[in-house]
Amino acid sequence: MTGRPPSAAVLVLHGGYETGVEPPPPGLLNLPGVRMRPFVRALRRATRVPGGGDDRTEVLVRQVRYGHRGWNGHRADALRDALAALDALGEEAAAGDGDGPPVVLLGHSMGARAALLAAGHPLVRGVVGLAPWCPPGDPVTQLAGRDIVLVHSSRDRVTSPQATQSLTARARRAGARTCMVTVRGGDHAMIRRAPAWHHLTTALVTGLLGTGTLPGPVTAALGLPPTAEATDGTLDLDRLRADRSAGLLSSP
Template sequence: MFTRQERRPELSERQGAQEVRAVVLLLPGGSVKSHGRPWAFLEKGLRTLAARIAERGADAGVAVHLLRYRYRGWNDADTAADARWALAEIERRYGKVPVALVGNSLGGRAAFAVAGEPAVVSVTGVAPWLPEGEPVEHLAGRRVLILHGDKDRSTASAALSLAYAERAREITPRIQRCELPGDGHFLLKHADDCWTMTTDFVLATLTDAAPPAWASEGELQHR
């Protein structure tokens, strides 16, 4: 399956629980087309998130892994194939544990692409790249969070994620989309808020933790 330049996807070392009962899989950004190696700097923010989730979720059996793709680009759904590999690898290591997906930008598209896999209970897109026409039917039964800066005019625009969320709401009412005012694609002004909200959300979907106070299912705008 993975023959081009003999590269293979990898999972980072486990953070968090030693006795694993649930997993958060983090999917970093990249580019639209490239067979170059992934950019390490795009993992930086997700490493901050991984540490938060691992610390808060360890007692509940939550472990965290970050996926390193074979290639920098989406290409012909290479990134989604790597995400499916990661889900299979998680099952091989830990058994049939629930998984929460968190994807940033390109990784957001990958996360939503594989959200219909049986282990997945929730998916979070942080400034996700969700082109027009992306399928939503497989989100049935999943909890969904989308965080997006309202000034994002990149390929992964806020307008596209809003259109996606509006279609997805017809499939699952368990969806929130939160716009972060005045912020662009990299969410520099709201980074801490973004990681806190994501941590609250994924732990609520994987454990008995109460839903975060800001959450309102079915809401597509939050300021």
């Protein structure tokens, strides 16, 4: 980082594979990484402050680089890379006499699993997980005190929307503030209804950072008590868009 330290940061973690110790292919050959580029561009546009004065709000949007293309069982390589990226942010801030910016982790599929497991890092404020991979045995205690919003297609055939919904309930009981948004007619790669995924994700990330406003129903879901049922915190994207207070009516 150069100049003034950022007031907040977003770390983006793309998807991957269950196994694969080789490094991800470079550039455009890394299709999971390429798929997250529109999200990165949308977030940078949404957090850019015109004018560039000294009082501007600076949000760093950075993509996490993986050393391996797979999760690889107990090695959990993507999680290690996520934690290393968070530690690097903290070290950069310490070099500039700062405490480190609050971070929202944005992950897709395997990257969302890494984000959820890395959420206990002291810099993390919240997680936005897209089509997350949520094995039922993964811990949730590290999510206590964090805002967790998971977005899943009802037609996903790669990762389970039911497992995602279950995780929101488990995490809420563990002290997290959680919400799930269902995208009807979407798919795991987020190609179907892509603009809707991009608009919603931008609204969620900026809302959790405090640089934007969360849709009202999402805020209400995050405020549910720990004993709430999983279905109570599950929202439908199309109903969100029908609510003018959600600010998503312009999304395709």
